[in-house]
Amino acid sequence: MFAYTIRRFLTLIPMILIMTFLIFLGMDLTPGDAVSFMASPEAMANMSQAQLAQLRESLGLNDPFFMRYLTWLGGVLHGDFGYSLTSGVPIKDIVLSRIPATLELSVAALLISTFLGTILGLVSAVRKGRPVDHILTITGMIGVSIPEFFLGLVALLLFAINLNWFPIGGRLRPEYTVYWDHMKNLILPALVLGVTMTAGVMRYTRSSMLDTINKDYIKTARSKGLPEWRINLVHGFRVALTPVVVLIGFRLPILIGGSVVIEQIFQWPGVGNEFLGAVRSQNYPLVMMIALFSVFAVLIASFIIDLLTAALDPRVQLD
Amino acid sequence: MDSDVLVRVKNLQTFFYQNGRCNKAVNGVSFDIKRGKTLCVVGESGCGKSVTASSIMQLLPELSRIEKGSEITYFSEKGEIRIDQQKRNGKVMRSLRGSEFAMVFQDPMTSLNPVYTIGYQLAENLQYHTPLNRKERKKRSVGLLRDMGIPLPEERVDEYPHQFSGGMRQRAMIAMAMACNPKVLIADEPTTALDVTIQAQVFDLIMKLKKDRNTAIMLITHDMGVVSELADDVVVMYMGNVVEAGTLEDVFRSPSHPYTVALLRSIPILGKGRDQDINPIRGVTPDPYDRPSGCQFAPRCDFFKEGVCDKCMPDATSLSKTHSVRCWKFVGGSGYGN
Ligand SMILES: Nc1ncnc2c1ncn2[C@@H]1O[C@H](COP(=O)(O)OP(=O)(O)OP(=O)(O)O)[C@@H](O)[C@H]1O
Numbered sequence: 001m002f003a004y005t006i007r008r009f010l011t012l013i014p015m016i017l018i019m020t021f022l023i024f025l026g027m028d029l030t031p032g033d034a035v036s037f038m039a040s041p042e043a044m045a046n047m048s049q050a051q052l053a054q055l056r057e058s059l060g061l062n063d064p065f066f067m068r069y070l071t072w073l074g075g076v077l078h079g080d081f082g083y084s085l086t087s088g089v090p091i092k093d094i095v096l097s098r099i100p101a102t103l104e105l106s107v108a109a110l111l112i113s114t115f116l117g118t119i120l121g122l123v124s125a126v127r128k129g130r131p132v133d134h135i136l137t138i139t140g141m142i143g144v145s146i147p148e149f150f151l152g153l154v155a156l157l158l159f160a161i162n163l164n165w166f167p168i169g170g171r172l173r174p175e176y177t178v179y180w181d182h183m184k185n186l187i188l189p190a191l192v193l194g195v196t197m198t199a200g201v202m203r204y205t206r207s208s209m210l211d212t213i214n215k216d217y218i219k220t221a222r223s224k225g226l227p228e229w230r231i232n233l234v235h236g237f238r239v240a241l242t243p244v245v246v247l248i249g250f251r252l253p254i255l256i257g258g259s260v261v262i263e264q265i266f267q268w269p270g271v272g273n274e275f276l277g278a279v280r281s282q283n284y285p286l287v288m289m290i291a292l293f294s295v296f297a298v299l300i301a302s303f304i305i306d307l308l309t310a311a312l313d314p315r316v317q318l319d
Numbered sequence: 320m321d322s323d324v325l326v327r328v329k330n331l332q333t334f335f336y337q338n339g340r341c342n343k344a345v346n347g348v349s350f351d352i353k354r355g356k357t358l359c360v361v362g363e364s365g366c367g368k369s370v371t372a373s374s375i376m377q378l379l380p381e382l383s384r385i386e387k388g389s390e391i392t393y394f395s396e397k398g399e400i401r402i403d404q405q406k407r408n409g410k411v412m413r414s415l416r417g418s419e420f421a422m423v424f425q426d427p428m429t430s431l432n433p434v435y436t437i438g439y440q441l442a443e444n445l446q447y448h449t450p451l452n453r454k455e456r457k458k459r460s461v462g463l464l465r466d467m468g469i470p471l472p473e474e475r476v477d478e479y480p481h482q483f484s485g486g487m488r489q490r491a492m493i494a495m496a497m498a499c500n501p502k503v504l505i506a507d508e509p510t511t512a513l514d515v516t517i518q519a520q521v522f523d524l525i526m527k528l529k530k531d532r533n534t535a536i537m538l539i540t541h542d543m544g545v546v547s548e549l550a551d552d553v554v555v556m557y558m559g560n561v562v563e564a565g566t567l568e569d570v571f572r573s574p575s576h577p578y579t580v581a582l583l584r585s586i587p588i589l590g591k592g593r594d595q596d597i598n599p600i601r602g603v604t605p606d607p608y609d610r611p612s613g614c615q616f617a618p619r620c621d622f623f624k625e626g627v628c629d630k631c632m633p634d635a636t637s638l639s640k641t642h643s644v645r646c647w648k649f650v651g652g653s654g655y656g657n
Pocket residue numbers: 335337342344362363364365366367368369370371380607
């Protein structure tokens with residue numbers, strides 16, 4: 001398992017190189033003077049044209065494309081992501097300041113959707129063809145087809161504006177003193193995001209479970225006289241879970257990238273919201289860097305998925 | 320009542336209901352499984368052998384059910400149990416399965432759970448039917464694997480099914496089935512998925528267990544050679560009916576039903592040489608949803624007689640104390656002309 005982990009980790013390197021290369025290419029092609037996000041605004045404020053040209057030279061901006069890529073990559077690896085075009089703040093600081101909010105919302109939503117989704121999917125499969133299954137199936141279908149912005153707006157209207165149970169949006173307020181104070185701000189967006197993700201997990205768990213309980217080894221388990229709960233959970237669910245873990249794993253990137261739509265509707269100050277702002281103000285370096293973060297998140301997530309699958313399924317070849 | 324009868328199947332009817340149609344997969348089957356004896360069930364594909372076996376274990380698929388009027392009686396040490404009247408996965412069935420009744424399936428590649436070790440799946444059986452604790456269960460599992468002739472059982476017990484070869488897996492399956500010394504072992508084509516040399520080993524193993532532990536065996540097979548070597552009793556099925564039943568001697572020496580005769584002629588017997596006559600049975604198996612109105616075999620039978628064979632299925636006629644057949648030819652006064 002250790003060797004497998006190492007080997008799988010090493011395969012991340014070429015992928016990271018390719019993705020960073022594409023992102024750098026994208027940045028190079030976008031309009032604008034590269035020097036403006038590579039140097040801090042204070043340094044640039046009182047510079048003559050000649051000094052700027054010299055700065056360009058010293059930053060390596062006149063080098064061939066590939067050399068520039070390597071210089072930039074070196075910077076990225078050292079945590080130098082450049083500066084925001086609009087505010088002049090280091091991009092790293094912007095992203096880091098947004099990540100806690102995004103993590104909070106995404107973790108809550110992931111937990112909600114994972115628990116609800118797998119349990120409801122399991123119930124639906126075990127009670128196949130019964131009323132519970134029909135109700136869950138119809139709800140799931142509606143859930144999959146409703147766009148999250150719609151659900152978000154309806155929830156906002158109903159629970160925040162009409163019923164006044166929750167604040168309308170935002171995360172922190174001046175009057176909040178302890179960490180838990182803003183939980184009431186978190187509940188609504190987390191529920192909306194969680195519920196929209198639940199439907200997919202549920203449908204997937206159901207079909208995976210139905211697939212599993214028709215397998216021969218389930219009949220074997222039954223022929224041993226095991227109780228039904230054990231057959232369904234230990235023999236069925238445990239096997240059915242592997243593909244579900246993969247599905248859930250592919251959602252891990254929202255932990256970093258955030259959900260653009262939900263963060264926007266609830267004015268949640270996360271990475272997704274920042275991303276939208278950056279796109280609006282044509283702040284390309286910031287857009288690209290957030291994309292880079294998301295790419296990293298996807299790669300890491302796929303790495304984790306592979307490890308989990310290997311841990312869950314003994315048939316996965318480890319050597 | 321013979322005291323050597325362990326399971327009595329009487330007029331078993333198991334029907335499938337699908338898309339509003341009814342498939343009478345098993346339609347009035349009767350036979351006995353005798354204590355410590357081997358009963359072989361033969362018949363062509365789709366004639367209802369597996370459904371009969373599943374009925375005895377109450378392991379039927381969802382859309383099927385055992386009809387009223389069927390009787391499956393198990394003569395246990397504690398008295399008679401009417402299996403057909405039990406709830407499918409109810410308490411009684413659960414306590415019988417795995418302890419008194421055990422089953423080995425056709426394909427050992429798919430009948431073991433891929434994510435648990437062989438030892439875990441073996442111990443599971445012991446956990447529900449014996450008072451053994453975890454450590455004793457492990458020890459017993461190793462012992463069982465050793466009994467089945469699996470080398471290095473101490474190590475292999477912690478391996479996963481995919482690390483076992485097909486023959487090994489089937490041995491592990493048999494170990495699982497035999498874990499609690501069942502009274503009846505139902506083996507549904509246990510060697511079809513294995514290669515020939517392994518087949519012989521698996522049969523040897525089953526027979527050894529039968530001898531050592533006095534287990535009754537219901538063996539479903541297509542291999543007449545196997546039947547002639549292992550069977551005490553033989554049941555021949557065709558389209559959901561038992562058409563002929565008797566001891567091995569009865570059925571192989573004096574086959575009486577035209578289907579049995581044709582079946583024995585259609586199958587080459589290993590060791591009989593290459594010059595044997597092989598005559599495939601003419602015609603094809605009828606559509607199970609559109610069965611002939613009379614004797615099920617009538618459309619393919621060389622002895623078909625209009626006005627007799629196409630009216631209804633004949634009842635069983637006893638040819639001797641052990642031998643019975645369902646054919647109009649043997650029914651006195653049937654108008655068949657003898
Ligand atoms: N799960 C099922 N759903 C619907 N019909 C079934 C099912 N299993 C069996 N049948 C039907 O029941 C009948 C008997 O099938 P069965 O599996 O008992 O045949 P078999 O004698 O075991 O054949 P084989 O030698 O191929 O295993 C067939 O007509 C088949 O179509």
